[in-house]
Amino acid sequence: MSLSPDLLQTIFSDLNTQQSEAVRHMDGPALVLAGAGSGKTRVLTARVMHLVQQGIAPWSILAVTFTNKAANEMRQRIRSQLGPAANDAWIGTFHSIALRILRIEAHHLGYGNDFVIYEPAESVKVVNKVIRKLNISSDTLNAKRALGIISSYKNSNHSPQDILADDAPFEREVIGPVYQHYQELMSSFNAMDFDDLLVNLKRLLSLDAEILAKYQQRFSYILVDEYQDTNLLQFELIYALGRQHRNVFAVGDDDQSIYRFRGATIENILNFEQHYPQAVLFKLEQNYRSHQTILDCANRIISKNPRRHGKQLFSDLGAGEKIAVKVLPSAEDEASFVVNQLGELMAKGFRPNEIAVLYRTNAQSRLFETFLLRSNIPYRVVGSFEFWKRREIQDILAYVSLIANPRNIQAFERIVNYPLRGIGATSVEKIVTVAMDTGMPVLEAAAMVEPDLRGKARKSLQAFLELIGSFNGGQDYLMGDLIHELVRKAGIERDIRTRDDENQAQSRLENIGELISAATAFDEKYPSEQAPIQRFLEEVNLGLETRQQTTDGVNLLTIHSAKGLEFPVVFLTGLENTVFPSPMSMGNQFAQEEERRLMYVAITRCQEKLYLTRAQSRTLFGKTAFCGASAFLREIPDDLTVKL
Numbered sequence: 001m002s003l004s005p006d007l008l009q010t011i012f013s014d015l016n017t018q019q020s021e022a023v024r025h026m027d028g029p030a031l032v033l034a035g036a037g038s039g040k041t042r043v044l045t046a047r048v049m050h051l052v053q054q055g056i057a058p059w060s061i062l063a064v065t066f067t068n069k070a071a072n073e074m075r076q077r078i079r080s081q082l083g084p085a086a087n088d089a090w091i092g093t094f095h096s097i098a099l100r101i102l103r104i105e106a107h108h109l110g111y112g113n114d115f116v117i118y119e120p121a122e123s124v125k126v127v128n129k130v131i132r133k134l135n136i137s138s139d140t141l142n143a144k145r146a147l148g149i150i151s152s153y154k155n156s157n158h159s160p161q162d163i164l165a166d167d168a169p170f171e172r173e174v175i176g177p178v179y180q181h182y183q184e185l186m187s188s189f190n191a192m193d194f195d196d197l198l199v200n201l202k203r204l205l206s207l208d209a210e211i212l213a214k215y216q217q218r219f220s221y222i223l224v225d226e227y228q229d230t231n232l233l234q235f236e237l238i239y240a241l242g243r244q245h246r247n248v249f250a251v252g253d254d255d256q257s258i259y260r261f262r263g264a265t266i267e268n269i270l271n272f273e274q275h276y277p278q279a280v281l282f283k284l285e286q287n288y289r290s291h292q293t294i295l296d297c298a299n300r301i302i303s304k305n306p307r308r309h310g311k312q313l314f315s316d317l318g319a320g321e322k323i324a325v326k327v328l329p330s331a332e333d334e335a336s337f338v339v340n341q342l343g344e345l346m347a348k349g350f351r352p353n354e355i356a357v358l359y360r361t362n363a364q365s366r367l368f369e370t371f372l373l374r375s376n377i378p379y380r381v382v383g384s385f386e387f388w389k390r391r392e393i394q395d396i397l398a399y400v401s402l403i404a405n406p407r408n409i410q411a412f413e414r415i416v417n418y419p420l421r422g423i424g425a426t427s428v429e430k431i432v433t434v435a436m437d438t439g440m441p442v443l444e445a446a447a448m449v450e451p452d453l454r455g456k457a458r459k460s461l462q463a464f465l466e467l468i469g470s471f472n473g474g475q476d477y478l479m480g481d482l483i484h485e486l487v488r489k490a491g492i493e494r495d496i497r498t499r500d501d502e503n504q505a506q507s508r509l510e511n512i513g514e515l516i517s518a519a520t521a522f523d524e525k526y527p528s529e530q531a532p533i534q535r536f537l538e539e540v541n542l543g544l545e546t547r548q549q550t551t552d553g554v555n556l557l558t559i560h561s562a563k564g565l566e567f568p569v570v571f572l573t574g575l576e577n578t579v580f581p582s583p584m585s586m587g588n589q590f591a592q593e594e595e596r597r598l599m600y601v602a603i604t605r606c607q608e609k610l611y612l613t614r615a616q617s618r619t620l621f622g623k624t625a626f627c628g629a630s631a632f633l634r635e636i637p638d639d640l641t642v643k644l
């Protein structure tokens with residue numbers, strides 16, 4: 001391989017001494033434990049280049065990142081220095097690496113190497129089959145919940161056999177058999193779910209000593225970014241693969257562990273030196289991202305967590321500007337304020353994608369989207385759909401559209417069997433055909449077809465038509481009330497609570513709550529509207545249509561999605577006692593510590609200009625409540641901030 005003679009110089013020219021030492025480290029386990037913005041990801045990338053420069057074959061280097069986006073960026077950087085050789089290095093997420101290996105080896109586990117990967121929706125169908133086969137009543141266990149439980153078992157490395165031998169009767173007699181049959185059925189379909197990729201890789205490595213040896217030999221150097229957010233299974237994979245060469249190089253920050261709810265365990269980083277005896281520990285203390293004032297603020301927040309490795313960050317970038325704090329009367333005012341400020345910053349020359357608006361819950365994006373649309377400022381929602389395009393919102397809007405317009409076939413098709421009520425595709429097709437052929441409204445066509453249906457489908461269709469009819473076209477309803485009642489009567493809330501895993505359900509319900517708040521705000525805005533339901537739908541559609549497609553836009557994102565990223569300007573919003581720290585963390589010390597780490601992650605995304613905002617009242621689920629300042633906001637010393 002011909003490498004540029006300047007490569008060494010290029011690699012080290014912009015690294016400090018501590019960073020260079022970490023990059024130069026060759027053999028033996030090592031941990032880079034350092035705070036946000038200290039160059040951990042940069043060190044990891046530089047080390048891959050350095051290894052290649054030292055003559056290590058790229059195909060024997062395994063670098064694991066947290067997101068595909070991070071993997072692409074890393075590959076890009078390495079390619080810019082090493083050329084196409086970069087393509088041979090194994091750079092990717094745990095899942096993408098596992099997939100790549102299993103495509104070669106899955107036949108050793110009884111799969112075809114051309115196995116398919118099932119989306120959660122497909123897996124649910126398989127679990128449903130199992131539940132029926134085992135004669136388990138839906139009151140005892142439904143498929144989504146079962147799948148959630150199975151997933152957490154997989155990620156904590158528990159096999160079906162473990163659960164079949166569990167002490168607790170529910171686990172032993174219900175979950176265990178479902179888990180076991182599910183795995184058997186999936187395997188007979190030559191299918192894996194997302195978790196199976198990791199589980200099967202682990203199985204492969206523990207079942208077959210030859211294969212284990214092959215990959216242990218192959219991966220002479222293993223590097224892992226964001227090590228603090230690995231779970232038990234991921235830890236064991238790295239441990240198994242790194243066993244022979246023992247060249248495991250992990251970088252992370254115990255203060256940024258924020259995925260505990262997904263099974264990540266901070267113990268992995270805290271116990272690194274026990275897992276890998278003789279590990280060399282590198283600390284990076286200089287932060288290159290943020291001005292000192294921002295760091296002081298971050299240090300102050302995180303210092304209150306017990307059980308830390310403990311580190312102080314300093315920056316050479318100077319004190320920089322003070323942190324701007326703004327208190328607004330309402331959440332609408334907050335969004336309007338942020339968007340105004342954005343406009344001013346852009347007028348001063350900041351590009352939209354240099355700016356991020358962060359919030360604790362996904363539902364908070366709605367107001368920002370509304371005001372950004374109005375101001376014609378391009379934006380993108382990172383790591384999620386735009387508010388109005390989220391599934392639960394689209395489902396409810398389909399109901400509202402059908403209530404308003406009995407001819408809306410598209411809406412009918414979307415929700416006639418949502419939540420699942422046993423109206424099959426054939427029945428729906430029949431109804432739609434009648435509606436199309438005769439030109440009658442689809443709801444009338446449904447009423448006409450109904451007597452032809454049998455059993456459950458007929459009863460369900462009747463109930464569905466009654467439900468839609470009970471809203472009387474939406475007349476005499478305030479929109480907030482209509483949606484509130486609809487969510488309850490249609491069983492949407494119950495469906496979400498029982499089908500989605502706890503965190504996802506929470507987020508969906510928050511989005512629905514936000515929709516109710518939007519509807520309530522609409523009612524207040526148009527108190528004497530004749531046909532509110534039409535007007536409401538028009539406004540919503542307007543929002544959807546005028547949306548500009550853009551790649552350079554202001555970034556809207558939850559704090560979780562912001563991990564590892566940086567922006568010159570950050571607005572950290574919704575700093576209220578009802579929002580952040582999450583009220584759900586109340587009374588749970590571990591959850592509260594995690595909220596604090598989230599706050600630390602949020603602050604440390606910022607390079608130059610940090611704005612902290614809060615509203616004194618916010619409408620949650622259609623009810624306007626007054627809220628006090630977030631405890632985190634109150635902890636920030638006055639001398640770091642300026643009130644706007």
Ligand SMILES: Nc1ncnc2c1ncn2[C@@H]1O[C@H](COP(=O)(O)OP(=O)(O)OP(=O)(O)O)[C@@H](O)[C@H]1O
Pocket residue numbers: 014015016019034035036037038039040041042043253256287288289563564565566
């Ligand atoms: N020695 C250096 N000289 C100049 N800039 C640097 C240096 N080291 C890192 N940087 C820059 O500092 C910023 C933060 O680096 P990086 O993202 O690697 O930090 P990190 O420790 O991975 O942060 P996080 O904990 O948030 O993931 C980046 O813009 C990076 O390019």
Ligand SMILES: [Mg+2]
Pocket residue numbers: 040041042564
């Ligand atoms: Mg990083």
